[in-house]
Amino acid sequence: xxxxxxxxxxxxxxxxxxxxxxxxxxxxxxxxxxxxxxxxxxxxxxxxxxxxxxxxxxxxxxxxxxxxxxxxxxxxxxxxxxxxxxxxxxxxxxxxxxxxxxxxxxxxxxxxxxxxxxxxxxxxxxxxxxxxxxxxxxxxxxxxxxxxxxxxxxxxxxxxxxxxxxxxxxx
Numbered sequence: 001x002x003x004x005x006x007x008x009x010x011x012x013x014x015x016x017x018x019x020x021x022x023x024x025x026x027x028x029x030x031x032x033x034x035x036x037x038x039x040x041x042x043x044x045x046x047x048x049x050x051x052x053x054x055x056x057x058x059x060x061x062x063x064x065x066x067x068x069x070x071x072x073x074x075x076x077x078x079x080x081x082x083x084x085x086x087x088x089x090x091x092x093x094x095x096x097x098x099x100x101x102x103x104x105x106x107x108x109x110x111x112x113x114x115x116x117x118x119x120x121x122x123x124x125x126x127x128x129x130x131x132x133x134x135x136x137x138x139x140x141x142x143x144x145x146x147x148x149x150x151x152x153x154x155x156x157x158x159x160x161x162x163x164x165x166x167x168x169x170x171x
Contacts, residue, residue: 020156036073077096080150090105113132
């Protein structure tokens, strides 16, 4: 998996903020930029050899192959943060290398439980920290996963679970 840095930024009687930072994000971004350069160079060479590469479908295919790494470069996650404020809400924030930020706020009265679940993903068993929501809040979405992009290991999840669950039980 990814090398993550876990940091408890705020720790008080009413608030806790936990940050998981992707320490490999700059390396991942460089990898995608190199891949973009390589596929772009191949496209340029094949474009100059128009006799070999004269089809419009070939150009569309190579443009597609060149733009995929660009898209992936901008979707490398930088960090995921969970902030729990007792008697108010839990906020989940994901920051990406493009500067895009995704926020999700769940009121504490909507939280039914906090659990660690086993999930089968790509023929592997991984563990996810999940929030079970009360039934009346969302009919379709009853489970919300925390740290979905970083996928920390079980030991890290247990540490975070213990911190969050103690705060949630008191609210």
